[in-house]
Amino acid sequence: MGGVLARHLAKLGHHVSIANSRGPESLAALAAEIGGTPVSIFDAAKAGEIVILAIPTKAAADLPRGLFANVPDSVVVIDTGNYHPELRDGHIDAIDLGMLDSQWVAQQIGRPVIKAFNNILAKSLLEKGVPSGTKERIALPVAGDSPEAKAAVLRLVDDLGFDPVDSGVLDDSWRQQTGTPAYCRDLEAAALRRALADADQTRIAEYRAEREASLSRSS
Numbered sequence: 001m002g003g004v005l006a007r008h009l010a011k012l013g014h015h016v017s018i019a020n021s022r023g024p025e026s027l028a029a030l031a032a033e034i035g036g037t038p039v040s041i042f043d044a045a046k047a048g049e050i051v052i053l054a055i056p057t058k059a060a061a062d063l064p065r066g067l068f069a070n071v072p073d074s075v076v077v078i079d080t081g082n083y084h085p086e087l088r089d090g091h092i093d094a095i096d097l098g099m100l101d102s103q104w105v106a107q108q109i110g111r112p113v114i115k116a117f118n119n120i121l122a123k124s125l126l127e128k129g130v131p132s133g134t135k136e137r138i139a140l141p142v143a144g145d146s147p148e149a150k151a152a153v154l155r156l157v158d159d160l161g162f163d164p165v166d167s168g169v170l171d172d173s174w175r176q177q178t179g180t181p182a183y184c185r186d187l188e189a190a191a192l193r194r195a196l197a198d199a200d201q202t203r204i205a206e207y208r209a210e211r212e213a214s215l216s217r218s219s
């Protein structure tokens with residue numbers, strides 16, 4: 001997801017910095033290919049106006065403590081993550097007990113996040129962006145508490161070729177989590193709004209388990 005977003009954003013003319021846990025040297029080839037700059041995690045956190053976390057959910061706990069301490073409040077942090085306890089992350093008690101995926105990530109990094117890009121597959125994100133106004137344009141939900149931060153991400157979604165849909169505050173973001181009716185179905189805006197409204201809060205864990213089971217069967 002990070003690679004796809006970096007590629008598209010660089011193509012749109014954004015200055016893009018990329019980081020991972022192995023250090024900038026490991027990203028030199030990718031950075032050269034997409035026109036980005038490989039940096040350390042610390043430099044990525046303070047490199048620009050928007051920071052995108054496209055890492056496994058459990059890895060949020062491994063990010064350096066105080067990573068965002070000196071990063072201005074105006075810098076927006078996007079979480080693209082989905083919690084996968086069986087397939088990848090192991091069990092995270094707080095989420096199993098009802099905390100939402102992105103609330104847990106925000107708690108780990110000590111910073112509010114905007115949840116976006118979590119419910120589109122990397123392949124669709126890579127291939128299916130189209131200009132605004134195109135028929136059957138895929139829509140993506142954006143959830144978060146700061147109206148200014150959310151507005152910036154809604155604009156980014158549009159720039160990347162998708163219809164931006166405001167899906168509420170972070171407390172509402174369960175509606176776009178793993179396995180919900182809005183999850184990875186490449187819906188257009190009206191259908192996405194219906195799918196978000198159709199989600200059943202009592203089924204959050206069940207949605208996730210069904211999706212993980214279906215991914216296990218297909219792998």
Ligand SMILES: NC(=O)c1ccc[n+]([C@@H]2O[C@H](COP(=O)([O-])OP(=O)(O)OC[C@H]3O[C@@H](n4cnc5c(N)ncnc54)[C@H](OP(=O)(O)O)[C@@H]3O)[C@@H](O)[C@H]2O)c1
Pocket residue numbers: 001002019020021022041053054055056057059060062063080081082083117118119120121122123
């Ligand atoms: N794949 C999809 O279609 C898709 C779609 C929507 C949302 N998502 C969600 O988006 C997130 C990323 O998924 P992905 O499929 O892009 O995963 P991925 O291909 O496994 O990439 C994860 C990236 O995170 C980096 N990383 C891992 N631990 C890190 C750490 N502690 N510090 C810094 N970087 C770290 C990895 O690099 P190093 O290992 O070198 O550090 C790698 O570059 C996940 O939460 C996933 O559920 C995925």
